[in-house]
Amino acid sequence: DMGTQSPHQDKELSVKEEKLAEIEINISQMEHEQPEEVEEEEEDEEALPHSEFLDIFQEGLARLVQDPLLCDLPIQVTLEEVNSQVALEYGQAMTVRVCKADGEVMPIVVVQNATVLDLKKAIQRFMELKQQREGGVKHVSWRYVWRTFHLVFQGQKLDDDKIKLKDYGIRNRDEVTFMKRLRKK
Known part of the structure; x- marks a missing residue:
């Protein structure tokens, strides 16, 4: 087997x-x-x-x-x-692969029943730790980031912070993309 x-x-x-x-x-x-x-x-x-x-x-x-x-x-x-x-070892969490426009893929770990907001917070923590370790930009305005970009999974915008990732069909090792929001005319 x-x-x-x-x-x-x-x-x-x-x-x-x-x-x-x-x-x-x-x-x-x-x-x-x-x-x-x-x-x-x-x-x-x-x-x-x-x-x-x-x-x-x-x-x-x-x-x-x-x-x-x-x-x-x-x-x-x-x-x-x-x-x-x-x-992750105990299967209580999953890795969501978040793809940035520059091609970088960030492995973001969230609990199995995480919401879109949990994923956003985990992305922020991941980026802040990365900046601490590598230097570079000291402060990121996350309000600006989330107003300018949204997360997309298989063409579907993750636009409701309260919805669980699994309700969008997101599973372990699935890819979510950072996409620039289109400006409203």
Whole structure:
């Protein structure tokens, strides 16, 4: 039967889930770590300054995401990105491939019952993270973007923010296109 996974694939999947969980725990601990707490402990000669602790953590994270099972994650992965990958592994999320006019395809992860608004917000987060990592445009007026462009799936405009993507027929790995709105005369 082609639908079942081999024991090797099952093992690989559970290993990936374990590694994702490990990264998730490390990132959430980092996010809750307060610099003030570190300063209080600095009287202890072994305590590291917060910046050094962050550097060590980032190095460890970079090593973890170089693992062949996790190589689809960015080096400075965020907790949200790890959670998205975990949701994908469990089938609780899907990837919508959003195509821009310049040919770039953005893999946007949303929950299975996401609405058009959820997709728009996920696109915004994806673009903001990308800009932080690559530099470039610092601020994008998303109100302007959504007034100027709409999302289109198989010729159908996704013009109602409240409608679920699956009600438009959008499934995992489907392509949605950014299209310029026609000016009303």
